[in-house]
Amino acid sequence: MASVDVDATPAPAIPTVAQALEAVPGVVVQRFFGGNDQPRIQIRGSGLQQNPVERGILVLKDGLAINRADGSYIVGLANPGEASLIEVYRGYLANRLGASVLGGAMNFVSPIDDETVLATGGGSFGRADASARTGFDGERFAAGIYADISRRDGFRVYNGSQRVSLGGAVELELSDTVSTRLFAGYTDLSFDVAGPLNREALNADPRQVSSGPPSSIGPNVLRDRPRREASQFLIGSRTSIVLEEHLFDIGLGYTYTRDMFRFPISSGVRNTDGGDLTAQLRYAYQPDEIAALPLFEATAQYVVGSSDRTYAINRNGTAGALFGTNDLDASTLSLTGGFNIPLSDAVTLSPSLSYTYATRDNDDQWSAASRPRLAFGPGGAVNSTVPAVDTSYGRDYGGWSPALAVSWRPNEDQMLFAALSRSFEPPTHDDLLGTTGGTPNASPSGFSTPDLDAQTATTLEAGWRGQQGAWSFDAVTYYSWVHDELLSLRDESGSLLAAFNADRTTHFGVEFGLSRPITDKWSARLAYTYQDFRFDDDPLRGDNRLAGAPRQVVHASLQYAANEDWDLIAALQWVPSKTPVDNMNTVYADPYAVVDLRTEYRVNDVFSFYGEITNLFDKTYASSTLIVDQASANQAVYLPGDGRGFYAGLKARF
Numbered sequence: 001m002a003s004v005d006v007d008a009t010p011a012p013a014i015p016t017v018a019q020a021l022e023a024v025p026g027v028v029v030q031r032f033f034g035g036n037d038q039p040r041i042q043i044r045g046s047g048l049q050q051n052p053v054e055r056g057i058l059v060l061k062d063g064l065a066i067n068r069a070d071g072s073y074i075v076g077l078a079n080p081g082e083a084s085l086i087e088v089y090r091g092y093l094a095n096r097l098g099a100s101v102l103g104g105a106m107n108f109v110s111p112i113d114d115e116t117v118l119a120t121g122g123g124s125f126g127r128a129d130a131s132a133r134t135g136f137d138g139e140r141f142a143a144g145i146y147a148d149i150s151r152r153d154g155f156r157v158y159n160g161s162q163r164v165s166l167g168g169a170v171e172l173e174l175s176d177t178v179s180t181r182l183f184a185g186y187t188d189l190s191f192d193v194a195g196p197l198n199r200e201a202l203n204a205d206p207r208q209v210s211s212g213p214p215s216s217i218g219p220n221v222l223r224d225r226p227r228r229e230a231s232q233f234l235i236g237s238r239t240s241i242v243l244e245e246h247l248f249d250i251g252l253g254y255t256y257t258r259d260m261f262r263f264p265i266s267s268g269v270r271n272t273d274g275g276d277l278t279a280q281l282r283y284a285y286q287p288d289e290i291a292a293l294p295l296f297e298a299t300a301q302y303v304v305g306s307s308d309r310t311y312a313i314n315r316n317g318t319a320g321a322l323f324g325t326n327d328l329d330a331s332t333l334s335l336t337g338g339f340n341i342p343l344s345d346a347v348t349l350s351p352s353l354s355y356t357y358a359t360r361d362n363d364d365q366w367s368a369a370s371r372p373r374l375a376f377g378p379g380g381a382v383n384s385t386v387p388a389v390d391t392s393y394g395r396d397y398g399g400w401s402p403a404l405a406v407s408w409r410p411n412e413d414q415m416l417f418a419a420l421s422r423s424f425e426p427p428t429h430d431d432l433l434g435t436t437g438g439t440p441n442a443s444p445s446g447f448s449t450p451d452l453d454a455q456t457a458t459t460l461e462a463g464w465r466g467q468q469g470a471w472s473f474d475a476v477t478y479y480s481w482v483h484d485e486l487l488s489l490r491d492e493s494g495s496l497l498a499a500f501n502a503d504r505t506t507h508f509g510v511e512f513g514l515s516r517p518i519t520d521k522w523s524a525r526l527a528y529t530y531q532d533f534r535f536d537d538d539p540l541r542g543d544n545r546l547a548g549a550p551r552q553v554v555h556a557s558l559q560y561a562a563n564e565d566w567d568l569i570a571a572l573q574w575v576p577s578k579t580p581v582d583n584m585n586t587v588y589a590d591p592y593a594v595v596d597l598r599t600e601y602r603v604n605d606v607f608s609f610y611g612e613i614t615n616l617f618d619k620t621y622a623s624s625t626l627i628v629d630q631a632s633a634n635q636a637v638y639l640p641g642d643g644r645g646f647y648a649g650l651k652a653r654f
Helices: 017-021 091-097 201-203
Strands: 002-005 028-031 040-043 056-062 085-089 105-109 115-125 127-137 141-152 161-173 180-192 228-245 246-262 269-285 295-317 318-338 347-364 370-377 379-389 394-411 414-424 435-436 446-448 455-467 471-483 486-490 496-501 503-519 522-535 552-561 566-575 592-602 609-612 621-624 638-640 645-653
Touching: 017 028, 017 085, 017 295, 056 091, 085 091, 091 105, 091 295, 091 318, 091 347, 091 394, 091 414, 091 455, 127 645, 201 638, 269 318, 295 370, 318 370, 347 414, 435 621
Parallel strands: 056 105
Antiparallel strands: 002 085, 028 040, 085 105, 115 127, 115 645, 127 141, 141 161, 161 180, 180 228, 228 246, 246 269, 269 295, 295 318, 318 347, 347 394, 370 379, 394 414, 414 455, 435 446, 455 471, 471 503, 486 496, 503 522, 522 552, 552 566, 566 592, 592 609, 609 645, 621 638
16 A cells, blocks of 8 residues: 655645656556646556546545446546545555455545645646645544635647635544544536647647647547536545444445536537445454454445436537437445454465445436437538437446455565455446447437446556665566456547457556655655556457556656755656557557656745746657557547646645
């Protein structure tokens, strides 16, 4: 398990997810449009080809899952600025939290501090941030509230974004054995989807957007004005009861999410509104108070939800005629039990078993015999109709996920481990229901409802974590044999299609983190991730690499403490080899290296200044790409990273 202390390193007033997680080995964050929008997050390739609605990671707030009932989540709603700590669980360790997915889990812990923190900042590309956080920490009562707003005009044409968040948490110690944490929050997110460029346009001017055929095989962004507007309200509680060596945790949570995504005309305008209820119960038996893990623990988690979804034609950037209405229901039950058996003072054997059962139901509410369609041609817009085919389905999935791990602690500061585990991941509604038949100049002609299997994987991993003198290190390697991997592709305009199951794939990786002080003033940190994800003797793709996964990602930083109050940091984000854009491995994104400079100066105990220069050498590069099965040389698949930017901010602590 890796943890990120959000307040420990210099950061802007509102850090992005990419900034908060950049130094965590094994966590790959690919920026899309530069702001708080929809970066692609993947751990060990889980959910690699999913975007904009993601899966493959269990996302928690204060230990309670906030994924929707079908396993999906909107990454742009995650706000590191609202967390004092981000916990990242990779591999078999995530089973303890009820996560049976290959990618593991991330837990955002709400801050409760006995202080008030105000921060503001701004800079290039019309960026402006403001945040406030205050709290009270008493003997049996503590509370914290936060609010922030961030906005950007953006580096590119049609690249604006804004996010507003507010919420809080309350902790109550009801007795010597019972304590409760209550939390609530609301986030409103909106951003323009600037879309991809082809290689020629990227190199000529990365600020521009695609104009569609015939100049580019891609979307007509200025005509269709793709955009996303999402909001989420959440409320939850966790109650802990400690009865000597017995611990009970009871969690309840509810989220209501509204999500409007105006895709290019090829997919249309999709609205999804609905709520999800989560219930969680955890029991742990720990007769040895000083043991790192309980002797036995079990978790039961149930999430159920429903939503209404409509599809409308994107007519010149507005919602035109409806062509689909659906009622979507989902539920996911996860049961986990495991032991941590001490074989000696230093060796622990940890067997566990999980079971997941999920349902995905879609009731097609479209009653007409045909669906409207719109196409743009030389003569202008042409309206037509296509036959309506019922898209209803009812699917259920069940599977077991056993795991066996052994750990050895040669001393208090180090741990070596090896584990063999299984993962099980049912598809989401976005995998099971997708538009088809659209083009950059025509709306969809129908829907695809593939009969998908759940994704399963067997993973062997080993690692060494801890400290040796001044060195802190985290080294893990893994190999996963994946069956029925859920892959989701995009059409030539960049719009999401329904998913399919690959037969067999393999995921091999190395996750390595290292940090140490070099002198009294100098310190260094390295996070290195190696990924080799491949098809396994696929009839069409052979042993090709899976599209979208950079083989190596390096983040290195060097920090200089000029004095007790002034820090300077140089950071390198380096992808040293080309990344396949398509599963046929015919089109690649080029390697790149980007250097950032950061500084923080603490004026006194109250005020501090922060400044940064991003992309110091103004590198033109693709920070991410679309993921397609077969790309063409002129296709718009590259998402430009921001050019050189400047930012300055002020923080006050009282």
